[in-house]
Amino acid sequence: MRVIGNYINGELKASESGRESVIFNPATGEQVAAVSLSTAEETNHAIDVAAKAFPAWSNTSSVKRARVMFKFKELLEQHADELAEVISIEHGKVFSDAKGELTRGLEVVEFACGIPHLQKGEKSMNVGTGVDSWSQMMPLGVCAGIVPFNFPAMVPMWMFPVAIACGNTFVLKPSEKVPSAVMRMAELLKEAGLPDGVFNIVNGDRDAVDVMLTHPQVEAISFVGSTPVAEYIYTRGSQHGKRVQALGGAKNHMVIMPDADMDAAANALMGAAYGAAGERCMAISVAVPVGEGTAEKLVEKLLPKLEALRVGPGIVEGPDNDMGAVISKEHRDNIHSYVDKGVEEGAKLLVDGRDLKIPGHENGFFIGGSLFDHVTPEMTIYKEEIFGPVLCIARVNSFSEAVELVNAHEYGNGVALFTSDGKSAREFAQHIQVGMVGINVPVPVPMAFHSFGGWKRSLFGPLHMHGPDGVRFYTRMKMVTSRWNDHDPSDSAFTMPTMK
Numbered sequence: 001m002r003v004i005g006n007y008i009n010g011e012l013k014a015s016e017s018g019r020e021s022v023i024f025n026p027a028t029g030e031q032v033a034a035v036s037l038s039t040a041e042e043t044n045h046a047i048d049v050a051a052k053a054f055p056a057w058s059n060t061s062s063v064k065r066a067r068v069m070f071k072f073k074e075l076l077e078q079h080a081d082e083l084a085e086v087i088s089i090e091h092g093k094v095f096s097d098a099k100g101e102l103t104r105g106l107e108v109v110e111f112a113c114g115i116p117h118l119q120k121g122e123k124s125m126n127v128g129t130g131v132d133s134w135s136q137m138m139p140l141g142v143c144a145g146i147v148p149f150n151f152p153a154m155v156p157m158w159m160f161p162v163a164i165a166c167g168n169t170f171v172l173k174p175s176e177k178v179p180s181a182v183m184r185m186a187e188l189l190k191e192a193g194l195p196d197g198v199f200n201i202v203n204g205d206r207d208a209v210d211v212m213l214t215h216p217q218v219e220a221i222s223f224v225g226s227t228p229v230a231e232y233i234y235t236r237g238s239q240h241g242k243r244v245q246a247l248g249g250a251k252n253h254m255v256i257m258p259d260a261d262m263d264a265a266a267n268a269l270m271g272a273a274y275g276a277a278g279e280r281c282m283a284i285s286v287a288v289p290v291g292e293g294t295a296e297k298l299v300e301k302l303l304p305k306l307e308a309l310r311v312g313p314g315i316v317e318g319p320d321n322d323m324g325a326v327i328s329k330e331h332r333d334n335i336h337s338y339v340d341k342g343v344e345e346g347a348k349l350l351v352d353g354r355d356l357k358i359p360g361h362e363n364g365f366f367i368g369g370s371l372f373d374h375v376t377p378e379m380t381i382y383k384e385e386i387f388g389p390v391l392c393i394a395r396v397n398s399f400s401e402a403v404e405l406v407n408a409h410e411y412g413n414g415v416a417l418f419t420s421d422g423k424s425a426r427e428f429a430q431h432i433q434v435g436m437v438g439i440n441v442p443v444p445v446p447m448a449f450h451s452f453g454g455w456k457r458s459l460f461g462p463l464h465m466h467g468p469d470g471v472r473f474y475t476r477m478k479m480v481t482s483r484w485n486d487h488d489p490s491d492s493a494f495t496m497p498t499m500k
């Protein structure tokens with residue numbers, strides 16, 4: 001059985017920890033590899049290597065750093081099928097969806113290619129007589145990234161291309177469930193000309209993470225995962241003087257107004273709720289039809305679509321399935337018990353995905369799409385993130401009731417409104433307490449040149465991922481004020497200096 005180790009200083013390196021985690025193919029339920037869970041010493045070593053690589057890399061001109069990114073982008077395109085296959089095998093999502101996430105990650109690499117422009121400072125001549133001021137966005141040092149299972153390629157690429165392009169060095173801790181795609185990317189980065197030690201991977205669990213959170217040479221931590229872990233990372237990392245951006249869980253609503261195009265809304269809802277088996281932080285998990293008539297129409301349109309939902313392996317001959325397996329048996333059982341709980345607490349289960357069996361893949365971690373109606377805010381299936389193919393319909397009577405419902409939820413990652421009325425769309429965009437808002441767009445994931453992040457308990461820390469916030473997160477400003485004119489060297493100023 002293949003055992004995945006670490007990638008440190010430009011080389012694959014076996015771990016000596018003796019602890020391993022099993023990697024499954026969710027479509028078959030079979031083990032495909034194991035990944036080492038690194039020791040604290042191994043993590044320390046990776047950080048030390050990254051710290052040693054920093055002086056030379058941060059001194060490399062920004063055009064040269066950009067050229068590595070251009071080449072990396074080319075290599076990612078060449079290897080897209082191979083990478084998507086790896087993602088699909090370890091994660092379970094369907095091949096075309098794996099290619100989709102790869103493209104969204106690649107767009108961040110494209111953004112990072114513009115680093116000479118993005119990292120430019122500002123200059124003012126003659127801020128005082130003969131005095132000039134200029135600013136420069138300086139790299140920080142060693143940055144660390146800790147990522148979840150659900151986007152094996154895209155989420156790491158929200159982080160390291162921007163961090164590295166800014167002149168930092170990086171240590172990544174992948175999800176122990178899906179490490180292979182980024183292990184391959186490390187090799188591609190080397191092929192693209194990235195010097196050894198600039199990008200390193202430490203596989204592991206909490207033991208490795210805790211070293212990253214406390215190591216004096218780690219300057220910044222980027223995290224994406226569940227809210228309890230995000231909060232822990234933010235608190236512990238901040239206590240140790242690091243800047244932290246920690247993105248957490250979600251419960252995203254789609255509000256459907258009576259004037260919405262119902263076919264468009266129902267189609268959008270299907271993809272947003274059941275795509276990637278609901279294992280997306282921007283998945284829609286609550287539909288909020290406004291008015292009984294809207295709710296009835298929505299249910300009528302959704303039911304046949306759920307019946308037609310094609311669930312199966314991620315890699316097939318011919319057209320892809322709509323959704324694949326979920327990440328693990330435990331996670332499937334967990335989703336199963338959320339559906340049990342919804343029934344117990346009185347929601348109306350319109351479509352039950354619990355007993356789905358895929359012929360030939362009986363041991364795969366499959367669960368069909370479920371649909372609940374008459375879900376209310378006190379129910380567990382409304383309050384908690386299920387992270388599976390379970391859509392809840394929470395009926396409301398008015399637009400303002402819908403806005404109140406969304407705003408009262410503890411999460412604030414994404415939200416969508418379907419309407420044909422500009423006035424309510426504008427009001428919604430203005431008053432909704434959510435970080436990413438879609439108007440007739442179900443999954444409003446910002447493009448790489450904008451920044452991605454939620455509000456409330458979906459994000460800890462002030463700066464979002466990639467785009468302008470990404471560059472701000474991975475740099476700090478230096479202001480230089482300089483005088484080169486003749487001045488009286490005996491002039492001691494004891495008062496606060498003011499410009500003349």
Ligand code: NAD
Pocket residue numbers: 146147148149150151155173174175176204205206209210224225226227229230232247248249250280281385387413454458
């Ligand atoms: P997770 O929180 O279990 O794990 C995320 C990472 O943290 C992994 O690398 C894991 O090894 C590590 N980790 C787990 N427990 C830890 C602990 N106690 N101490 C230190 N490190 C720990 O998340 P997951 O199950 O891999 O991913 C699913 C979650 O990620 C969902 O909640 C989803 O909403 C969230 N997510 C959020 C976004 C976003 O942009 N907000 C994007 C993708 C996923």
